Amino acid sequence: MNAPLTAADGEPLKKKLAREQRLKQFKAVALVAPLALFLLLTFLVPITSLLFRSVDNPEVVTALPRTSQLIRDWDQRGLPSDVVFAALAEDLVKAKAEGTLADVTKRLNMEISGYRSLLMRTARKMPLQLAAGESVRDHFIQIDERWGDPDHWHAIARNAESWSPYYLYRSLDLRETKSGTPVLAPQEERAYLSIFGRTMWMSLWVTVFCMLLGYPVAYWLANLPKRQSNLLMILVLLPFWTSVLVRVAAWIVLLQSEGLINSGLMALGIVDQPLQLAFNRVGVYIAMVHILLPFVILPSYSVMKSIPPSYVKAAISLGDHPFAAFWKIYFPQTLPGVAAGALLVFIMCLGYYITPALLGSPEDQMVSYYVAFYTNVTINWGMAAALGSLLLVATLALYTVYSKLVGTDRLSLG
């Protein structure tokens, strides 16, 4: 048996090394920790809380606590028992005093329109003043006959929990039946599925256009002498570094009906009257392709730079046609890098907001627009959070694929 190697102070070397390694790891973690903590508080927690908000359903439980508790035992057939009616009367008195009535009326009005006036009207008649021998239920139905309609009670029962899939279902154009199973909404009420479809569709086309225009340019630049390609690269990088707002403004100037493109086309006699290029799908495509094109050209360029030209030369010298050599030898080598670039462009497209908002018609808006709309205009945070969560899930799923394919540690910027 050999004695373990020891350091000068007699401590086993193995132990000393392990301690040294631990210390090193600890230092590395200590360096990363501030950023991790910072992102946690400014980025991850806000986004996670947005996810929770998409299933958050506090209004009914907060304003009508007794009713929500008792209605859970209701067998969902006919009308609830008198106890539930009495609890609602009690809750309405309290809600009126505490000022929580407005929220719950707004929430229930989303379920059945007219619920707001029903609750307001009933609350005004509270506290209960029962005639001799009159049941609470009869009194309610006497105030408003809608209380005799089980649907209005189903609406409360569905929201008697502090969370609900309501907003998520809505965002996918699903409606809940009385028992709570989701079914697809009738054709004329569907809205969001087509918005998600449009977002995907537009992102797909922008990606395709970017590839078709970007790949040849990257190829050209990669095969030019360094001096020339560096000079021409400035023409790609300068727009890339210019503010998106500046570029959108410039495109409006170019594309509008009195714009440079239309007046040029008319002066050349190609068209008699101005083409509609801005404030429609064409304008959005042009500006989005313009903004995202460098994201295809730059990574493709660096991939192509790393491919030795001798392979294609060898193929040609062996008798391949140059086109065939390109297609069989060069293109497959660029494919992984270029495909990764395309995926990144597609992911970025999905979240676009500014360009469609400024250059598109209402029919060209993508999911992000509706997230902003529900946050700022109609103040329906549940809907904003639900649409946002679905968009986020789609983005993150693709991002996971991307980081598995490319590896984020190999990501570089131009």
Add this chain to the structure above:
Amino acid sequence: MLPNYASPVEKLWYWTFRLLCVLVLVFLMSPLLAIIPLSFSADSFLVYPIKSFSWRWYAEFFGNGEWMHSLKNSFIVAPAATVLATVLGTLAAVGLTSANFPGKSLLMPVLISPMVVPVVIVGVGAYLFFSPLGLTNNYLGLILVHAALGVPFVVITVSATLSGFNTSLIKASASLGASPLLTFRKVVLPLIAPGVVSGALFAFTTSFDEVVVTLFLAGPEQVTLPRQMFSGIKENISPAIAAAAAVLILFSTALLLTLEWLRGRSERIRTAKA
């Protein structure tokens, strides 16, 4: 280059291909080239042909309280966000590239994620989360979120520079008696400086160009230049926007040139070593 013996089809293809590429480059530059001359137009509408030239829209831009206020805000928010993102991002990149960092492959995608998460979601999330904390309608909230958006760029560029970094230099410095802090300041930092600065430039433009988060978080006091341009484009697009655009293009050209100069410098350092 095209060999002399190229067939007519090959010649045709060669020139069509070049023409296509040139057209794409023209497409990329055209909006910038189109809007700059308009900023010198004396006309009140952004249309060609320009009948007479004047500086009036620059006077409007630099003399108008709202534009100047937004410019000032941008120059408060962007540098602050840049400093925050650069310091945190550089430290993290140094930690991440050091040997055997536990869970690096899991952490890296998370640190990069602000780059891919749709900005609207970042904006709405921050708005709903920050408003009960009193961080909306003030500079701090805006700076924090802009810094978060800039962090990935710093992490990426600094990590890239560090990956070509010769770690025996650190050992050499330590063996000569320098403390870790002194080694970082005198050996590591000067060598990774180009990466740090280009990361900082990316972080700066990210904040300087950001409008969506600003839409949600900023009050009327914190309106930044892009936010001001956004409402300008939405409401009535006046030539003052062209003047603002021209100023911004000039500014981004300066940033780009700085970046290219840095890239050349770091390349020279790298090749000198090899």
